[in-house]
Amino acid sequence: MNTPPDMVIFDCDGVLVDSEMITNRVIQENLKRHDLLLELDEIMHLFVGGTMQGVMDLSREMGATLPDDWLDHIYSEMHAVLAKEVEPVKGAVAVLDALDAAGIPYAIGSNGLHSKMAVTLPKTGLLERFTGRVFSREDVANPKPAPDVYLLAASRAGIAPDRCVVVEDSASGAKAGVAAGMTTFGFYGETPRERLEPICNAVFGDMSELPALLGM
Structure with a gap:
């Protein structure tokens, strides 16, 4: 300019x-517990810049078995780790x-x-x-x-x-x-x-x- x-x-x-690597690591670990295995670079490519509702919807399409209250759980996990790191x-x-x-x-x-x-x-x-x-x-x-x-x-x-x-x-x-x-x-x-x-x-x-x- x-x-x-x-x-x-x-x-x-x-x-x-x-925060991006921290939150994406939390997402990766959480999705692994719900039957969806993704590499960190895949998560960065798929999810960065979107919303967590979008993460939930796409993860379900890809085979993740996410409960209806998943957003509450993932936010809680992310906030706890962010508060420390x-x-x-x-x-x-x-x-x-x-x-x-x-x-x-x-x-x-x-x-x-x-x-x-x-x-x-x-x-x-x-x-x-x-x-x-x-x-x-x-x-x-x-x-x-x-x-x-x-x-x-x-x-x-x-x-x-x-x-x-x-x-x-x-x-x-x-x-x-x-x-x-x-x-x-x-x-x-x-x-x-x-x-x-x-x-x-x-x-x-x-x-x-x-x-x-x-x-x-």
Whole structure:
């Protein structure tokens, strides 16, 4: 970008909090107990960027014998492990510091539940930085790849979508950013670059690269 945006909206998991491998490991172990054996890279490919309801539906199609209350159980398992293990994505705090110094507001737009972010954000020390600016697919009619959560974040801030930047690590989320009419940057920390590159305005593999992309 030639000039910095008026707002940056971050996905949460895999962008701000280093949770993807943790949650996917929990999913892998759980599905194994329910008769579905998947490698971690398969789980990343199939499920990252979606919803847990989507995980449940697809896993059942693939042969998993999941009970009707599976979502309650998997959320409980994930939250317990995240509360012990999750850390910020390397370099994410420095990016927020740079945005604060430049006076650029930021928010979270996630397909995750508020209850999950209520675990990960305090554990990583990020909760206070996003007070009042944490938006979930629970707050909108349609989850990503629909643009709803990103449009909500921009609307609450009173900032036009075309003056916002979205930072995403999944193809589904990147499609949501593009659909919202926002400049979309893809972070390929744990996502194959080739899944993001065709969708995003630019891609990057290290958070230290983001301020320059933002024109800062």
